[in-house]
Amino acid sequence: xxxxxxxxxxxxxxxxxxxxxxxxLIPFLxxxxxxxxxxxxxxxxxxxxxxNLILKSVALSLSVALVSLFISFxxxxxxxxxxxxxxxxxIAVVFTLFIISPYIHALSWIKLFGIGSFSFFKTLLVLxxxxxxxxxxxxxxxxxxxxxxxxxxxxxxxxxxxxxxxxVFKMLKPYWISSxxxxxxxxxxxxxxxxLFQLKTYSLEIFTYYTSGTSFxxxxxxxxxxxxxxxxxxxxxxxxxxxxxFKKQGMNLFSNFNLNFNxxxxxxxxxxxxxxxxxxxxxxxxxxxxSNFKLAYExxxxxxxEIKYSFKAAxxxxxxxxxxxxxLEKYSKNKLTKILLIIPILISGSLLGIALINFFxxxxxYSSLITSNTLLYYANTFKVxxxxxxxxxxxxxxxxxxxxxxxxxxxxxxxxxxxxxxxxYYIFPLFSGFYVGFGFLTGEIASSILLIPPGExxxxxKIYSYLHYGSSGKISALGLIIISFFSAIxxxxxxxxxxxxxxxx
Amino acid sequence: MKxxxxxxxxxxxxxxxxxxxRNIEEEKKVVVxxxxxxxxxEEILNDxxxxxxxxxxxxxxxxxxxxxxxxxxxxxxxxxxQGDVFWSSEIIMxxxxxxxxxxxxxxxxxxxxxxxxxxxxxxxxxxxGGRARVMIVNKDIFKNGEYPxxxxxxxxxxxxxxxxxxxxxxxGTTLTHIFVMSQNWGLDEAVQYFVDAQENNTLIVDGNxxxxxxxxxxxxxxxxxxxxxxxxxxxxxxxxEVIYLDQDSIGTLVIPNTVGLVNGCSNPEEGKIFxxxxxxxxxxxxxxxxxxxxxxxxxxxxxxxxxxxxxQKAYENSDELLEEIQNALVx
Numbered sequence: 001x002x003x004x005x006x007x008x009x010x011x012x013x014x015x016x017x018x019x020x021x022x023x024x025l026i027p028f029l030x031x032x033x034x035x036x037x038x039x040x041x042x043x044x045x046x047x048x049x050x051x052n053l054i055l056k057s058v059a060l061s062l063s064v065a066l067v068s069l070f071i072s073f074x075x076x077x078x079x080x081x082x083x084x085x086x087x088x089x090x091i092a093v094v095f096t097l098f099i100i101s102p103y104i105h106a107l108s109w110i111k112l113f114g115i116g117s118f119s120f121f122k123t124l125l126v127l128x129x130x131x132x133x134x135x136x137x138x139x140x141x142x143x144x145x146x147x148x149x150x151x152x153x154x155x156x157x158x159x160x161x162x163x164x165x166x167x168v169f170k171m172l173k174p175y176w177i178s179s180x181x182x183x184x185x186x187x188x189x190x191x192x193x194x195x196l197f198q199l200k201t202y203s204l205e206i207f208t209y210y211t212s213g214t215s216f217x218x219x220x221x222x223x224x225x226x227x228x229x230x231x232x233x234x235x236x237x238x239x240x241x242x243x244x245x246f247k248k249q250g251m252n253l254f255s256n257f258n259l260n261f262n263x264x265x266x267x268x269x270x271x272x273x274x275x276x277x278x279x280x281x282x283x284x285x286x287x288x289x290x291s292n293f294k295l296a297y298e299x300x301x302x303x304x305x306e307i308k309y310s311f312k313a314a315x316x317x318x319x320x321x322x323x324x325x326x327x328l329e330k331y332s333k334n335k336l337t338k339i340l341l342i343i344p345i346l347i348s349g350s351l352l353g354i355a356l357i358n359f360f361x362x363x364x365x366y367s368s369l370i371t372s373n374t375l376l377y378y379a380n381t382f383k384v385x386x387x388x389x390x391x392x393x394x395x396x397x398x399x400x401x402x403x404x405x406x407x408x409x410x411x412x413x414x415x416x417x418x419x420x421x422x423x424x425y426y427i428f429p430l431f432s433g434f435y436v437g438f439g440f441l442t443g444e445i446a447s448s449i450l451l452i453p454p455g456e457x458x459x460x461x462k463i464y465s466y467l468h469y470g471s472s473g474k475i476s477a478l479g480l481i482i483i484s485f486f487s488a489i490x491x492x493x494x495x496x497x498x499x500x501x502x503x504x505x
Numbered sequence: 506m507k508x509x510x511x512x513x514x515x516x517x518x519x520x521x522x523x524x525x526x527r528n529i530e531e532e533k534k535v536v537v538x539x540x541x542x543x544x545x546x547e548e549i550l551n552d553x554x555x556x557x558x559x560x561x562x563x564x565x566x567x568x569x570x571x572x573x574x575x576x577x578x579x580x581x582x583x584x585x586x587q588g589d590v591f592w593s594s595e596i597i598m599x600x601x602x603x604x605x606x607x608x609x610x611x612x613x614x615x616x617x618x619x620x621x622x623x624x625x626x627x628x629x630x631x632x633x634g635g636r637a638r639v640m641i642v643n644k645d646i647f648k649n650g651e652y653p654x655x656x657x658x659x660x661x662x663x664x665x666x667x668x669x670x671x672x673x674x675x676x677g678t679t680l681t682h683i684f685v686m687s688q689n690w691g692l693d694e695a696v697q698y699f700v701d702a703q704e705n706n707t708l709i710v711d712g713n714x715x716x717x718x719x720x721x722x723x724x725x726x727x728x729x730x731x732x733x734x735x736x737x738x739x740x741x742x743x744x745x746e747v748i749y750l751d752q753d754s755i756g757t758l759v760i761p762n763t764v765g766l767v768n769g770c771s772n773p774e775e776g777k778i779f780x781x782x783x784x785x786x787x788x789x790x791x792x793x794x795x796x797x798x799x800x801x802x803x804x805x806x807x808x809x810x811x812x813x814x815x816x817q818k819a820y821e822n823s824d825e826l827l828e829e830i831q832n833a834l835v836x
Contacts (some may be wrong), residue, residue, distance in 0.1 A: 110718070117724070187684055198710055204711075208673065208675050211675065211676040211677075212680065212827060213573055213576065213598065277522070278791035340660065350574075350577075353578075354578075354581055361582050361583075361585040362584055366585045366587075371587075447566065449566065450577065450578050454564050454588070455536075455563065455564075457543075459567065461567055462543065464567040465543045465565060465566075465567045466610060
């Protein structure tokens with residue numbers, strides 16, 4: 001029986017690995033195919049102007065990484081220290097920020113304060129608040145892994161403020177370097193927010209080439225400096241993520257002893273919380289300024305189909321991606337496959353969409369693939385794999401393996417084991433991974449615009465199209481609908497999980 | 506047994522959620538790829554459905570990708586086309602698509618009154634309903650009522666102290682504008698115009714709607730944009746004035762909507778019916794009523810002075826021009 005079970009597992013894993021490889025490799029093959037089809041012509045890649053642009057992009061990306069680190073580090077300490085009972089709810093609210101998508105923030109800023117000035121500052125603020133979610137997730141795992149005895153020893157010799165910033169921060173080095181590298185890559189590749197705020201960056205330059213109908217091979221060619229920088233960041237990310245420890249020490253760092261906060265710490269914490277709060281305020285003020293509840297209700301009614309479809313387009317790929325990453329994390333030790341899970345972060349949405357259409361459209365099955373949402377789900381699953389991977393990898397390892405093994409003694413069948421023991425035990429990390437994937441996909445537009453089936457529409461695309469003719473009332477109404485809709489779901493799920501949390505430990 | 510049932514149930518659930526294809530095999534349908542603003546296009550498509558009973562499956566573009574998203578999709582789907590008709594809010598991408606062999610010829614009877622320069626001689630595309638290039642001016646800044654009204658005012662020393670804007674000429678209607686400038690003035694002159702404008706305190710921004718927003722908010726004094734953008738600001742009660750360019754000299758550029766039948770499409774007959782509908786004078790009038798276009802190309806004697814141009818010829822040097830723009834304009 002045990003042998004048969006092992007055999008089944010082996011077959012199952014092989015099939016699964018083949019599925020993963022197919023999901024990850026086909027887009028790469030499609031891009032190569034596109035390059036071969038179009039041919040490469042030599043063009044000047046770098047000149048003074050582009051060097052300036054790339055330096056500006058690097059400055060923006062590093063600034064976003066630092067500011068979001070500052071916000072999240074302070075917030076997480078404050079939440080752990082002062083609001084532990086409500087910590088899950090607060091984190092859920094912060095997650096909602098991630099769900100809202102940065103361009104709704106950006107639009108609200110534009111409508112309230114105009115677009116012409118302080119573009120770097122506004123882009124920095126919007127993106128920093130957005131990416132604080134990723135930092136909070138990764139840092140919270142780090143906080144759980146710190147050995148309290150080191151902190152206790154340090155507190156004998158140092159003041160609490162020094163302990164936080166000199167010792168705890170240093171101990172968290174692998175975590176914040178990993179998250180900063182991840183955020184660096186994401187900001188370097190993002191063109192939407194800089195474009196909305198009229199901030200000229202290198203990714204916007206590439207997007208401009210795309211919109212002017214330049215050939216894809218040329219676009220790939222001028223993307224080389226960006227790809228080199230992103231690969232460098234990815235190497236740093238992989239290197240430091242290996243140093244991250246996910247052994248839960250059994251208690252939360254700051255909730256169990258009394259740290260005395262000094263004035264400087266209070267100021268930094270206040271400013272961090274204020275920056276996050278202000279994002280909600282801006283969206284809400286924009287709603288009050290240019291919309292009303294009647295319009296919000298009418299907008300909701302006329303967009304029910306879009307909301308449902310957006311939900312489906314984000315839900316199914318997020319579910320698929322957590323299944324893939326979870327099973328791989330649990331059963332496969334193949335490093336190459338895991339690296340392949342991270343690499344999609346380097347591929348832009350537009351390129352992915354074009355490459356997939358280019359590849360699949362030569363087959364007769366293409367019509368069925370595009371009209372049945374399969375290609376949209378496929379691309380979304382591909383794009384969200386790295387995010388889900390980072391979240392799941394961290395949170396899965398914090399779980400006590402001995403406890404799980406004890407439970408597994410009583411159940412030999414892998415499927416029943418999965419359904420009855422492993423999934424309930426890992427429900428919290430799985431939920432986190434799912435939520436991050438769902439949040440990311442709710443705001444995705446680049447590949448969706450190319451792969452959406454005829455007759456369907458996504459909420460994110462609709463908001464973006466409303467931008468053009470300045471229907472600020474509808475935009476702010478949609479912004480509020482999204483916030484209300486996802487906050488309500490998040491808080492309900494949060495409350496349920498929080499109430500049942502003791503069963504999941 | 507229980508396990509098998511669970512697996513079957515989950516598989517069925519998943520498959521049912523994957524199959525988004527609507528059950529409209531029996532009814533007539535047409536797949537329309539359109540870069541026209543969604544709220545405008547939706548109303549016209551609804552009218553078409555009500556009038557003909559043919560179901561429309563639309564695929565929209567977003568403003569940010571300036572029709573390029575759909576054009577790229579059409580090019581990539583060339584071997585296995587999914588769209589039947591491409592309805593664009595501008596012309597340059599349509600010319601590119603014609604060059605790529607995306608269209609098949611169809612000359613609609615509704616297009617007979619349309620001037621020759623606004624339709625392809627072989628019927629690969631047809632233009633209708635134009636949007637003019639206009640100057641949008643902030644009235645709070647120009648209180649004396651003497652507004653700039655020429656395309657040359659962006660380079661005019663007289664307005665050096667005023668902040669002004671034009672969209673980046675690598676996409677959208679500003680790309681068409683520079684193509685036509687290049688045809689009329691020569692390539693170097695056209696590119697130099699943008700360089701001079703920048704030196705004369707002109708911002709090169711990311712789209713016509715940005716020009717509008719900047720002028721409407723008073724952050725800049727004036728700028729060149731399209732009529733649909735400009736009139737949206739007027740409708741919102743912003744303190745702006747809209748002036749057609751160069752009416753006392755060369756005339757203003759009028760950029761048509763364009764429509765083409767996709768080569769090898771699945772529903773050519775429905776596609777032709779759609780094209781006939783969209784090219785009708787009544788549809789053009791409705792688009793004017795909605796504020797999306799403001800010039801009928803069906804009028805024999807239009808009130809407006811058009812800038813003379815040949816879009817097909819203007820497009821011929823497109824690669825060279827684009828490269829010059831890329832090299833010359835600091836972004």
